[in-house]
Amino acid sequence: MAKFEPVLSKNFGKADAHKLSVYKKGGGYATAEKVIKEMTPDDIVERVKESGLRGRGGAGFPCGVKWTFLPADRETTYLCVNADESEPGTFCNRFLMENDPHQLLEGILIAGRATRTTVAYIYMRVEFHEQFHILQKALDEAYDAGLFGKNIFGTDFSMECYIHRGAGAYVCGEETGLIESLEGKRGWPRIKPPFPAIEGAFSKPTVVNNVETLCCLPHIFERGVEWFQSLGTDNSKGPKLYTVSGPVKRPGCYEAPLGITCRELIFGDDFGQGMRDGLGVKGCIPGGLSVGVLTEEELDCVLDFDDVRKYGLLGLGTAGAIVIPDNADIRQVLMNVARFYSHESCGQCTQCREGTNWAYKIASRIARGAGRISDLDLMVDITTNMGMMPGLSICGLPDGAAFPMRTIVQKFRAEFEEHIRQQPPGAVEETLRKTNAAIYELPILGRV
């Protein structure tokens, strides 16, 4: 196989890559100009559908198909760019925005033309300060060059583009939560249907796409659908930015065709280059925190949209791997995961709000050395009864919470049990007394 030539990351690390003049010198905006001048919106949608581009934000929904859900007789269409990257372990969008902001803007132009967008909002999480300044400057430059606004490239296509800054909420990465937040409300996901394509931001048809999905668009039109189809596996086409973090020698963001294995990502010379300080791998969360965990034996899992499901994972997620070294305490890992979701649950659905909180309480009790074997079963029970998959919640956050917690408990059960067996006798009661002293002072409940 010919050596893979990176496209999404081709400008990473180049000097002044965020400037319009530098981007244009490398052939930038020529594709968008060609597409906008020569193709009709329907042709663009058709071409993207042909390419098989699947959304890179986590769910992997085909991008072109999503666009066809828009009603044909619409007047206003909003495009929301999801730059609220807050999944632990994921940072490829940050790389794209700080190193190559114009690639994203070019993608927005093409997607905007395809969906006949009137206003595009880039919903950016507030913690991206430096990235905001870089992208805003790039956007200002693009506006000055007439790339946004009225009559783009001398055609009748007009589109505005604004950056909307979030304010620190994980759930705003969910598409309807993002729309609510854009409207100035709490980022509470909406009940679907109606889907955003019919009734989204300001009750108008709205498309929500991930940053990386949009960054793929210029390359599909520049290099052709065949090139895009030649990369990747059966149902997962194209290049993908993989990220790897944790105690590996070279943590970072690397581009590869979809379908490398998790082992390659950690140990490959082009990727993580193995573990630091002679550490071993205990496990790996391969796609952002929400997908679940792989054990050391399962590292040969292929990271595309399909294979991950064979290992009991939620999906590919965002392909951001977190490597758990063998010296890490699995109880602390579980507690950290549970804390994240209990903090980020928006509180709308009872079983998610309460379930994630109880999971955190149980996990921290285990981590403090006061676990019970029955806690592990209870944890599995909670996590199978709170998500969208049993049909109980509005959005997918509780599923994202359930998969890592459940897979950690199930796949590392022996280790948890070993820890619990080594607890001194009476540890559970003692901790309960300490944490809930008030209850034990009551006349009746005090008798354990």
Added chain:
Amino acid sequence: MGWKTLDRRTAKHDTEAGPVLNEAVRDKIRSFFPRYETKRAVLLPALHVVQDALGHVSYQAMAEIAEVLEIPPSAVLDTLTFYTHFWDHDKGKKVAVVCRSLSCQLMGADSVLDACKNELGIDEHGTTEDGSFSLVTEECLAACDHAPCMLINEKMHKCVKPEQVGKLLKDAKNAEIEPERSDLFDGPTASATPAPSQKNNGDEAVADNGDDDVLGKTSDVDEMRDS
């Protein structure tokens, strides 16, 4: 954040002290109107602008934002309390945000946080007595490749070691960022912000309630500012 309630009958808004948002801030908020279909959608940008101009968003400021956006004040409070970025009480000049998510924890974020606590002498969500620093933890800051990481205001500090924390927090330039800044979500320039005395009064309008313990936090901050 715990629950805080305001009693409508006892909490008096001292309108004589004058508004906390001056015309420049209001104009800046209004400049976002053409971007969105509804005025309510300007709320997040407005909160960013006000927080930058005043340091935090007081109850009086919320009421005035509501006035500019023509929405009920409760709607502002409703939205503000959902997001962790906004402060309804005073914060330090600089805010140190330590990431506590999994990648950072595996690489030693706990000891970085402990070093920050020791160095500043405050706990999480605390503010130093001189009002120079606040310390908070956040979930993933999307810099896992440089774990453990922390933000000081807008500047991301990467691969922080616990022993570096003392030097880092003392460095006068620890909040300066390299890229050219955009002032889009900043408050209007310094000259346009209201005089400190006026700002103080505005806050007291909410906090000036001797018997109202629920507002203890705000009163503490006021004492701190007066001393």
